[in-house]
Amino acid sequence: MLVNGKAYRTVWMEQGAVKLIDQHQLPHRFEVATLVGFRDTAEAIKTMLVRGAGAIGAAAGYAMAQAVLEAPASGFADFVKGAAEHIRSTRPTAHDLFFAVDQVLDASLKASTPEAAREAAVKTATVLADENARAGERIGEHGVRLLKSGTRILTHCNAGWLAFVDWGSALAPVYMAQRQGVEVFVYVTETRPRSQGAKLTAWELGQAGIPHAIIADTAAGFFFQQRMIDCVIVGADRIAANGDVANKIGTFTLAVLARHHGVPFYVAAPRSTFDLRTPDGAAIRIEERSEDEVLWVSGRSRQGALEQVRIAPEGSPARNPAFDRTPASLVTRFITDGGVFEPSPQAIARFVRGAAPAAIS
DSSP: OEETTEEOOSEEEETTEEEEEOTTTTTTOOOEEEEOSHHHHHHHHHTTSSOSHHHHHHHHHHHHHHHHHHOOSTTHHHHHHHHHHHHHTSOSSOHHHHHHHHHHHHHHHHSSSHHHHHHHHHHHHHHHHHHHHHHHHHHHHHHGGGOOTTOEEEEOSOOSGGGSSSSOSTTHHHHHHHHTTOOOEEEEEOOTTTTHIIIIIHHHHHHHTOOEEEEOGGGHHHHHHTTOOOEEEEOOSEEETTSOEEEETTHHHHHHHHHHTTOOEEEEOOGGGEETTSOSGGGSOOOBOOTHHHHEEEEEOTTSOEEEEEOSOTTOOOOOBOEEEEOGGGOOEEEETTEEEOSOHHHHHHHHTTOOOOOOO
């Protein structure tokens, strides 16, 4: 996607270093971070320098490739396996991370020599990143069929190109609509506590010239009541075998509102986000992050300085679950790189195993 007229991916690899857009600086600064070792890249994932299921997966794949490049010939397999555990520990909910780590780990351990393993690891990580970008584009191609000129879309958190290697998931149909001349409008929830909607989604849409408005999370019900929302499109961090969805905290609330008001609720995700080994949402571990994300906000002051400000009383504690679970019964359709289909275990299993999904209905 374009930033100030120049094409970028969210994360890529150059000569053993991982390059990624520093999401801590957005929307006020655009900077590219350079991560020279796998521990640096793992820390970037853990601290959300890079975030979003697809981008996390690509970064994790590259981190594994870095680990293989760093592994000594003596004790090679133990070093690589230990690095895999370290990277897996950074974010427990997003399935794309585990998928990428396993793919690169398997490719490296199957190689006959450490040198062959290094080549296989870099190649596998690069293929995974390329596949993520292509998956986003295909999600856009399938999802745009659900939109028409004048459609007003509500989205939550950031599931655009910053959350993928390119294109995104929830915003991919929006970008494809723009390419095809279909005019849409996007309501962007602020997405407390980290404000990924206000900081990232709004920045993306502004770069692309797509009409949008940021709304407070608590304002969503008002816009549903006023019949100003035609559909909801969100991304996902993990989708269980039965169709239950783990996504950014607040997603479940929007799904309930959408069902009450008769508005379609779509979940956009690539194949790598579906996890047949997780039977249902109750089995998905929900990450709880630091209370400081709730108690403090960051932004640019009137003087132009980037600052953190405490908004809660000293001594008041906070709870900060990063995700919630939306039951499959509240999902209208999945929008995937393989097509649009109903949220049933049978349809999910067919899709994940490579069969063509049922036709759109």
